[in-house]
Amino acid sequence: MSAADNQPKRKLIEPRTLKGFRDFLPEAMIPRERLIERVTKVYRNYGFCPIDTPVLEYLEILMGKGSEETDKQLYRFKDSGGRDVGMRFDLTVPFARFSAQHLGEIGVPFKRYHLAKVWRGENTQAGRYREFMQCDFDTIGTTGVISDIETALVINDILERVDLRTEGSFAKFTVHINSRKILNGALEKIGLSQSAVPVLRALDKLAKIGSDAVVAEMTQTANATEEQARAILDVASANGTNEEILSRLETLLAGAELGLEGVAELRQILEAVKAAGIPEQRFVLDVSIARGLDYYTGVIFESFLDELPTLGSVCSGGRYDNLAELYTKQKLPGVGASLGLDRLFAGLEELNMIEKVFSTAEVFIPLFDINLSTKYCAIAAQLRKRGIGVELYPEPKKLGQQLKYADKKGFKFALVVGSDEAERGVANLKDLRSGGQQEVSLDPEALVSALLSQQS
Amino acid sequence: MSAADNQPKRKLIEPRTLKGFRDFLPEAMIPRERLIERVTKVYRNYGFCPIDTPVLEYLEILMGKGSEETDKQLYRFKDSGGRDVGMRFDLTVPFARFSAQHLGEIGVPFKRYHLAKVWRGENTQAGRYREFMQCDFDTIGTTGVISDIETALVINDILERVDLRTEGSFAKFTVHINSRKILNGALEKIGLSQSAVPVLRALDKLAKIGSDAVVAEMTQTANATEEQARAILDVASANGTNEEILSRLETLLAGAELGLEGVAELRQILEAVKAAGIPEQRFVLDVSIARGLDYYTGVIFESFLDELPTLGSVCSGGRYDNLAELYTKQKLPGVGASLGLDRLFAGLEELNMIEKVFSTAEVFIPLFDINLSTKYCAIAAQLRKRGIGVELYPEPKKLGQQLKYADKKGFKFALVVGSDEAERGVANLKDLRSGGQQEVSLDPEALVSALLSQQS
Numbered sequence: 001m002s003a004a005d006n007q008p009k010r011k012l013i014e015p016r017t018l019k020g021f022r023d024f025l026p027e028a029m030i031p032r033e034r035l036i037e038r039v040t041k042v043y044r045n046y047g048f049c050p051i052d053t054p055v056l057e058y059l060e061i062l063m064g065k066g067s068e069e070t071d072k073q074l075y076r077f078k079d080s081g082g083r084d085v086g087m088r089f090d091l092t093v094p095f096a097r098f099s100a101q102h103l104g105e106i107g108v109p110f111k112r113y114h115l116a117k118v119w120r121g122e123n124t125q126a127g128r129y130r131e132f133m134q135c136d137f138d139t140i141g142t143t144g145v146i147s148d149i150e151t152a153l154v155i156n157d158i159l160e161r162v163d164l165r166t167e168g169s170f171a172k173f174t175v176h177i178n179s180r181k182i183l184n185g186a187l188e189k190i191g192l193s194q195s196a197v198p199v200l201r202a203l204d205k206l207a208k209i210g211s212d213a214v215v216a217e218m219t220q221t222a223n224a225t226e227e228q229a230r231a232i233l234d235v236a237s238a239n240g241t242n243e244e245i246l247s248r249l250e251t252l253l254a255g256a257e258l259g260l261e262g263v264a265e266l267r268q269i270l271e272a273v274k275a276a277g278i279p280e281q282r283f284v285l286d287v288s289i290a291r292g293l294d295y296y297t298g299v300i301f302e303s304f305l306d307e308l309p310t311l312g313s314v315c316s317g318g319r320y321d322n323l324a325e326l327y328t329k330q331k332l333p334g335v336g337a338s339l340g341l342d343r344l345f346a347g348l349e350e351l352n353m354i355e356k357v358f359s360t361a362e363v364f365i366p367l368f369d370i371n372l373s374t375k376y377c378a379i380a381a382q383l384r385k386r387g388i389g390v391e392l393y394p395e396p397k398k399l400g401q402q403l404k405y406a407d408k409k410g411f412k413f414a415l416v417v418g419s420d421e422a423e424r425g426v427a428n429l430k431d432l433r434s435g436g437q438q439e440v441s442l443d444p445e446a447l448v449s450a451l452l453s454q455q456s
Numbered sequence: 457m458s459a460a461d462n463q464p465k466r467k468l469i470e471p472r473t474l475k476g477f478r479d480f481l482p483e484a485m486i487p488r489e490r491l492i493e494r495v496t497k498v499y500r501n502y503g504f505c506p507i508d509t510p511v512l513e514y515l516e517i518l519m520g521k522g523s524e525e526t527d528k529q530l531y532r533f534k535d536s537g538g539r540d541v542g543m544r545f546d547l548t549v550p551f552a553r554f555s556a557q558h559l560g561e562i563g564v565p566f567k568r569y570h571l572a573k574v575w576r577g578e579n580t581q582a583g584r585y586r587e588f589m590q591c592d593f594d595t596i597g598t599t600g601v602i603s604d605i606e607t608a609l610v611i612n613d614i615l616e617r618v619d620l621r622t623e624g625s626f627a628k629f630t631v632h633i634n635s636r637k638i639l640n641g642a643l644e645k646i647g648l649s650q651s652a653v654p655v656l657r658a659l660d661k662l663a664k665i666g667s668d669a670v671v672a673e674m675t676q677t678a679n680a681t682e683e684q685a686r687a688i689l690d691v692a693s694a695n696g697t698n699e700e701i702l703s704r705l706e707t708l709l710a711g712a713e714l715g716l717e718g719v720a721e722l723r724q725i726l727e728a729v730k731a732a733g734i735p736e737q738r739f740v741l742d743v744s745i746a747r748g749l750d751y752y753t754g755v756i757f758e759s760f761l762d763e764l765p766t767l768g769s770v771c772s773g774g775r776y777d778n779l780a781e782l783y784t785k786q787k788l789p790g791v792g793a794s795l796g797l798d799r800l801f802a803g804l805e806e807l808n809m810i811e812k813v814f815s816t817a818e819v820f821i822p823l824f825d826i827n828l829s830t831k832y833c834a835i836a837a838q839l840r841k842r843g844i845g846v847e848l849y850p851e852p853k854k855l856g857q858q859l860k861y862a863d864k865k866g867f868k869f870a871l872v873v874g875s876d877e878a879e880r881g882v883a884n885l886k887d888l889r890s891g892g893q894q895e896v897s898l899d900p901e902a903l904v905s906a907l908l909s910q911q912s
Contacts, residue, residue, distance in 0.1 A: 013520050015557035015783040017510055018541060023554055025561060026505035026568070033496075033506050040489075045840045047817035047847025049482035050489050054473055054587050055511065055543075055573065056531070064469050075512070077533030080577050085474060087511075098479055101471035105481060107864075109850055112482070117511065121536050131510050144850030146823060149833055157840075268829070275830045276837035327471040361503035367602060373724065374731045377605055381732035384501045384613075391503025394565055394600030408563075 020122065020130030030357045031164045032345065036115060038161040039135055039339060043113040046154055048137050051112045053094040059084035061097050064326045073120040087119040091136045091338070092323075099140060100327035108141020108332070115341075129342060138336025140323055145265050147335050148299045148319060149272040152177065155303055155315050155337055156278050162344060164354045171353055172306040173314075176286035179266050179299045180318070182249060183290070185259020186235045195222035200290050203236050207288075211237075235259075235287065242270055242285045249287070265299060297321040301337055305347050314344040357410060361389030363451065364411040364432075366402035368418050375422055379415065382444040388451060407432055413451060417442070429454070476578065476586030486813045487620045488801065492571060494617040495591055495795060499569040502610055504593050507568045509550040515540035517553050520782045529576040543575040547592045547794070548779075555596060556783035564597020564788070571797075585798060594792025596779055601721050603791050604755045604775060605728040608633065611759055611771050611793055612734050618800060620810045627809055628762040629770075632742035635722050635755045636774070638705060639746075641715020642691040651678035656746050659692050663744075667693070691715075691743065698726055698741045705743070721755060753777040757793055761803050770800040813866060817845030819907065820862035820870045820888075826852040831878055835871065838900040844907060863888055869907060873898070885910070 017023060024032065040050075059076055063086075076086040088094050091114045099106070115135045122128040137154060139147040155175055163171040183200070187193050202217040209217075211233055218229035231252075238248045246267055253259035266285060273283050291300045298319030305311060317337025324332050348354050363383060365376050380390040391411070393402045399416070406414050416428040421439075427447070430437045431454060440450040473479060480488065496506075515532055519542075532542040544550050547570045555562070571591045578584040593610060595603040611631055619627040639656070643649050658673040665673075667689055674685035687708075694704045702723055709715035722741060729739050747756045754775030761767060773793025780788050804810050819839060821832050836846040847867070849858045855872070862870050872884040877895075883903070886893045887910055896906040 010782070012784065013516055013782050015517070015553045015780075016514065017557075018512055018514060018535075018539065019537070021510035021512060023510070023558065024506075024508040025558060026507060029506040029508055032508075044816035045843075045845045047815060047820075047845060049814070049816050050480075050485040051482060052480040052485055052488075054477035054479070055575070056474055056477060056587070058472065058474060060469055061471070075533075075535065077531075079474075079531065081475070083474065097471045101473075102479065102481060107861075111847070119511070131512070139850065142850040144823070144852075146829055146833070146848050146850040149829070150848065150850075153833070153837070272830045272833040275834040277834075277841075324471075326466070326469050328468065358505070359503060360500035360505050367600070373602055373605070374728045377602070377609070377728040378731040378733075381609070385733075387501075389501045389503060391567070392602050392606065394595065394598040394602040394606075396600075405563075 018130070020124040020128070022129060022131075026360075027356050027358050030360065031354045032341070034164060035162060035341070035345075036135070039158050039341075040113070040115065042154055042157045042161065043137050045157070046111070046150055048111045048113040048139075048154075051095075051098065051114055052116065053088070053091075053098050053114070055087055055117075056085045057088055057094060057097070059086045061327075062086045062089065062093060064093075070120065073122055075119050075121060089120050090118050091116060091134045095136070095138065096324040097327055099332055100324040100330070103328065103330060103332075109139055109144075109147070110141055111137070111139045113137040132342040135339040135341050136336060137338075138323075138334050140332050140334030140336075143333050145268050148265060149269050151299075151317060151335050151337055152269055152273055152283065152301065153276055153278075155301055155317075156273070156276075156282065158339055159303060159315060162348060162353070164348060165352075169353075171348070171351065173282070174304050174306055175283050175315075176289050176302045176304070176313075177266065177269065177283055177299065178286055178289045179262035180290075180296050181258050181262025181265070181298055182253070182287060183232070183235060184297075185253050185256040185262055186232055188258055189253065189256035190228045190231055192222065192224055192228055192232070195224065197294070198222035199224070199232060203232070203288070204290065206233075206236065238287050242280075242283070245285045245287065262298070269299065291316060291318055295320055299335065305344075305351070307351055308347050311343065311347045311350075313340070314347060315339045359391065359409040359411055361391045362412045362455075363388060363390045364403075364406035364409075364414045365390060365392050366399055366406070366414060366416060367393045367396050368399055368402075368416055369422075370396040372417060372419065372422055375417065379417065379427070379442060379447075383448065383451075386444065386448050388448065403430075403432075413454065415447075474586070476580040476584070478585060478587075482816075483812050483814050486816065487810045488797070490620060491618060491797070491801075492591070495614050496569070496571065498610055498613045498617065499593050501613070502567070502606055504567040504569040504595075504610075507551075507554065507570055508572065509544070509547075509554050509570070511543055511573070512541045513544055513550060513553065515542045517783075518542045518544065518549060520549075526576065529578055531575050531577060545576050546574050547572060547590045551592070551594065552780040553783055555788055556780040556786070559784065559786060559788075565595055565600075565603070566597055567593070567595045569593040588798040591795040591797055592792060593794075594779075594790050596788050596790035596792075599789050601724050604721060605725050607755075607773060607791050607793055608725055608729055608739065608757065609732055609734075611757055611773075612729070612732075612738065614771060614795055615759060618804060618809070620804060621808075625809075627804070627807065629738070630760050630762055631739050631771075632745050632758045632760070632769075633722065633725065633739055633755065634742055634745045635718035636746070636752050637714050637718025637721070637754055638709065638743060639688070639691060640753075641709050641712040641718055642688055644714055645709065645712035646684045646687055648678065648680055648684055648688070651680065653750070654678040655680070655688060659688070659744070660746065662689075662692065694743050698736070698739070701741045701743065702726075718754070725755065747772060747774055751776055755791065761800075761807070763807055764803045767799065767803045767806075769796070770803060771795045815847065815865040815867055817847045818868045818911075819844060819846045820859075820865075820867040821846060821848050822855055822858035822862070822870060822872060823849045823852050824855055824858075824872055824874050825878075828873060828875065828878055831873065835873065835883070835898060835903075839904065839907075842900065842904050844904065859886070859888075869910065871903075 070089045074086045159173045198221040215229040218224040238245045296318040300318035302313035303315040319335040414430040429440045530542045615629045654677040671685040674680040694701045752774040756774035758769035759771040775791040870886040885896045
């Protein structure tokens with residue numbers, strides 16, 4: 001008896017999602033889960049530990065740190081208890097609050113990863129989503145370069161694993177690396193430390209407006225002489241091989257303690273990357289990247305898929321001086337990065353690097369003879385116990401229709417058992433890709449061997 | 457340079473979470489992730505596929521189906537575009553909306569799993585949380601008993617894997633199974649079909665108020681004669697072994713088509729459970745369970761940890777006639793269940809079945825000699841490449857302090873390399889549990905063998 005039977009006919013409610021929000025069907029979700037598992041595995045391999053925080057936070061926590069832009073985009077409301085609350089717009093602010101709140105329990109150094117959804121009321125015209133996933137990892141409570149190095153290695157290991165085609169192919173990528181200490185050191189050396197923000201803002205336009213216009217802007221907005229502006233431009237334009245850039249920076253920054261410290265750290269990171277067996281050309285020293293105006297204070301990273309440079313950075317981060325200054329007096333320096341899963345996926349799709357999969361199991365057993373239902377369950381149980389996923393068809397339709405379903409869903413094998421086969425203890429094993437078939441024994445071990453030998 | 461340096465001192469914001477919301481620290485999150493992985497693996501082993509839906513839905517979608525109670529507990533608000541929206545309070549309503557919206561793409565039968573957070577503004581005094589996780593799986597678009605059977609098997613396979621102690625021990629559990637067709641068949645037989653709701657309501661009180669009071673209530677609220685009420689009570693009180701109950705029901709329901717159909721299905725499910733090699737006593741026919749008043753129409757399941765019967769059901773579900781009637785005219789019968797992850801965890805904690813783990817890696821490499829940083833990175837890279845997780849300590853503290861950190865975090869091994877060892881190509885491998893140590897070669901293959909032999 002269904003409740004609806006007793007109720008007057010209602011008008012149907014239109015099934016729809018909110019603008020900027022999406023459903024994920026299996027063919028989208030299966031590769032997402034696969035990628036998330038790979039990323040998680042990399043994090044764990046380096047000793048990063050999972051944490052989780054609530055989706056809702058007190059509004060004052062969220063408004064404290066964000067920019068004007070994120071404040072405007074916040075999903076905020078009064079809960080039924082009259083509290084001002086909001087949905088998190090990133091995973092950094094909750095982590096800052098978390099660290100301040102649990103510092104005594106977690107201790108430092110503390111290495112965490114957090115894969116979760118965040119919400120921003122963005123303009124959807126730009127093809128952006130209002131609900132998306134972030135995959136952050138951070139090491140806090142230390143200024144040790146080892147943690148900078150490990151951040152670089154994790155970024156590398158993740159991006160080595162993003163290609164989701166089965167053939168073992170590989171999405172080429174490049175990690176751009178820089179240190180905020182270099183430009184800050186240069187500014188210190190020439191006495192322009194107080195003008196970091198307008199200088200960076202002007203430098204950001206270098207590619208667009210050219211060096212003369214940048215120099216002009218610096219003299220106007222950053223209170224720089226033309227000589228000072230040219231000196232900064234020299235640093236920001238250093239190019240060549242990593243080693244050539246490092247040497248050039250050492251010359252340009254001679255006497256600038258902070259700047260030389262940045263160069264030495266970059267040198268150490270690049271050496272360790274090499275020692276870890278990573279191809280040298282994959283990490284590129286790029287003095288032009290800045291990553292926002294004030295949060296980062298040391299090394300910074302951006303990463304690009306070589307075949308899609310316009311996609312933007314798919315994994316970015318860097319070192320900061322103080323994570324949780326709004327919530328605790330305890331200084332928490334750290335370093336970390338965030339994988340932009342949704343942007344990465346958009347890129348992988350464009351590159352055809354995501355194999356469409358519609359099933360999580362490999363073997364399909366049609367309901368060929370409804371009187372053998374229990375037999376089919378027993379066969380499936382034996383395979384599942386041995387780690388082989390099996391789907392049973394639940395309806396006694398014509399075999400052809402059932403196999404059509406199996407084919408559409410992308411199963412590798414169908415195991416057809418009629419009463420004759422059941423009596424003889426055998427099955428007809430169909431390879432749904434090649435179209436071949438053979439009779440196999442229903443003895444569990446023999447059946448598993450037959451399936452495994454077909455797969456290879 | 458940090459932005460804060462230029463700003464006046466601000467008052468600190470108190471780092472806190474909302475009432476009814478919690479943070480998960482690594483020692484809580486590591487076992488949660490492990491359990492979620494195990495559950496997901498079971499779902500996939502049966503061919504269930506992952507989907508995801510937005511946290512926010514149009515309010516009319518959420519208000520359409522829920523009960524008065526869930527309506528009251530909804531986190532709802534107007535978004536900045538003036539839309540009435542709400543946060544999902546379960547995964548069934550979004551799945552119903554999803555199925556109606558994407559039916560043409562997904563086709564039937566469709567098997568999905570969905571593990572995600574839901575929100576309810578519950579009374580937190582009862583120890584309840586306002587943010588919790590649900591783990592649903594369903595097969596829709598079929599009335600085939602095979603899907604009922606597989607629901608039973610999945611519940612069994614999940615609960616076989618919830619004990620999170622490393623020793624391979626096992627949380628005993630019992631799955632109670634019933635069919636709504638039995639009582640509905642009995643009501644049909646005696647001409648009381650229209651009174652199902654008050655009859656069920658009275659039966660629910662059987663344990664509390666006794667059979668005479670239940671009969672009295674039925675005569676008052678369900679328009680039943682005393683004879684009818686006694687007949688219903690006879691059915692609801694059938695007990696003994698599963699086979700005894702089935703036989704007794706066959707007698708009591710003779711001539712009641714729907715009721716006998718229910719008995720036959722239960723018999724088939726229990727046979728298949730046996731054929732799948734599951735101990736018979738684990739599935740108990742229990743005519744007293746009802747699971748709410750109107751949603752379920754066929755088989756129903758509840759599951760209990762044997763050592764904690766008062767915890768309540770940790771995995772429940774059943775068969776329903778029509779999932780998405782509010783959103784589509786297409787009838788979508790189905791069957792499924794939901795694992796109550798948070799309740800289950802509370803139970804496992806009470807039973808000490810969760811091993812505290814504070815680290816995701818096994819091997820700890822102290823920063824014994826800062827000049828060997830690159831060397832440590834190279835050693836770690838070799839181990840990680842071979843699937844062995846390694847954490848490097850980032851600060852050049854005293855070795856004792858570093859090892860204390862490693863011990864507290866629960867690493868199994870420390871690999872200590874000083875300049876002498878590095879020169880000789882060896883390391884001091886410390887077993888942090890036994891306290892033993894030995895010199896091992898830094899050759900990657902030899903090192904991995906040494907670690908693996910220590911583990912076993």
